[in-house]
Amino acid sequence: MPASSNWPVNSQLKWLRTNLGFRGARLTKAEWVHEARLAQYPLLPLQPAIWLVTGGRGAGKTRLGAEWVNALVHGLSPFTRRRYGRFALVGETLADVRHVMIEGPSGIATISRRERPRFEASRRRLVWESGAVAYMFSSEDPESLRGHQFEAAWCDEAAKWRHADACFDMLQFGLRLGEAPRQIVTTTPRPTKLMKRLLADPSVLVTRMRTEENRANLAAGFFEAVQRRYGATLLGRQELGGEMIEDREDALWSRQMIEDAVDTAPGSLRRIVVAVDPPAGSSRTSDACGIVAAGLDEEGRAVVLADATLRSAKPQAWAERAVALFHGLEADCLVVEVNQGGEMASAVIRTVDASVPVKPVRARRGKWLRAEPVAALYQQGRVRHAGRFPELEDEMCDFGPDGLSVGHSPDRLDALVWAITELMPDRAANPRIRDIR
16 A cells, blocks of 8 residues: 555545455445545555554544454455454543444444444443454453453554553453454554554554544534644644654753743844754755754843754755845844854855855854753743744754764754854853862
8 A cells, every 4th residue: 555645536446446356346335445545544465463553633543443343343355354253442441432432423333334233331342243242441450351352452542541551461362363363553642651662563563644634524624723723732743743752861852841932922032143054965865954043032032933944955055045034034144053064154155145144153062062051041941932843843852962863963953052052152151160279
C-alpha cells in the first residue's frame, strides 16, 4: 500500500481490484473498505501480529478498530482471508469498552451491517450468530485476562491505560488460538512506557493519522474551530496531529517552559533583529540555514517573532529570505554568524541588498555554553513567543549536552540564541569569575 491516504477514487478502485480481485471487490462492494481512507487499510500481503494505529481526535481510529473486528468476524478482505471467532476487547475501563468500542457512534454494534452482534452485559461479551464472541476487559484489572485465550484483540486508547504494561503483557499470553493471532492497538499517542515499547519494536506495524485527514466525516466547522483554538500548541499537535511529544530529560528547555512563554499579542517593540546561522554548504545533506527574528519590548523582554529557517538552500536563497524578513519586520540589523563562511556570509547578503546593516558575530564557545544563559532567561520569564514555531520548539526541547538526539546541527536554535544574545547582551552573557586581589 502506498504511503498516501488520499488517493484519487480511480487509484483506490485499481488498488482494490489488484489486491482483492474482481470477485473480491464485487463481494465487498457494500463494505466500508470501499469508503475508507487508504491509511485505514492493512498493508497487503503483510498481516502483522501487532498493528499500532496512532492518530488525533476524530482521525478514524475507533472506526478502523471496529471495522477490523467486523472484517475478521466475517472473513472480509483485505483485512483477512479467513474468519476469526474469539476476540478480546480491551479499553481503559469496562465503561469505555461498552460506550466507545461497542455502542459508540463508531463502535462494533453501530457499524455492523451483515448482522448485528448481541450484547450480553451480564457476561461482558458480544456474540455473533456465526458463533464468534468478543469478551470485554479493562486495563484496571490485568489479572482478569488470566485463563482466557483468543485469536485476535482490539486495544483502544492504550496510551491512557491505568496498568498499561501489565495489561498488555497479560493479553499477549492469551493470544494463542488459531493459525495467526493478531491484534490492533488504536490510540492517541502519549509518551508512555508501553507506547515507547511498541514504537521501538521493529515487528510492530505503525500507521499514523491526523484529524485533518478525516475532516469530511466530522461535524461542519469542527476542525476549523479546534485548529483555530489549538493549532500548533502542544495539545493540538498531540490531540489533532497525532504526534507523540515528550521532553528530553537533559534538555535545556521543556515543553511547559515554552508553553508558558507563548504570548500571541506582544506589545510595541523597541528593537528588532534577524539572526542568521548559515550552513557550510548547500547540498541536500547540508545543515539548514537558521533564520530567526526577535524583538525587545518596552519591559525589556525578548520576543521571538519568526522562524524562517531554510533547508538545503543555496547562499543566494537564504540571503534573500533573511533580507525579506528584515524588511518585512522593519528590523534594525541582521546578525550573522561567520564561523562557517567567514566574510562570505556577509558578502552574500550585501549582493542581495547592500543597504542592510550586517553585524558579523563569531562563536568562541560551544553551542551548549552559548544556549545556557538564554534558557535561563526563559526560566525567568524574560523571553516570549509571539506565535507557535513547532520545528524550533522541537529543537529547543531536544537539545542536550551532546546536541540533538538525531545528531543534526541545531540551526534554528543557534539563530535563536544569536538573536536573543544581541538583544540582551548583558543578561545572555555567561557569568565570569574575576580574580579579586
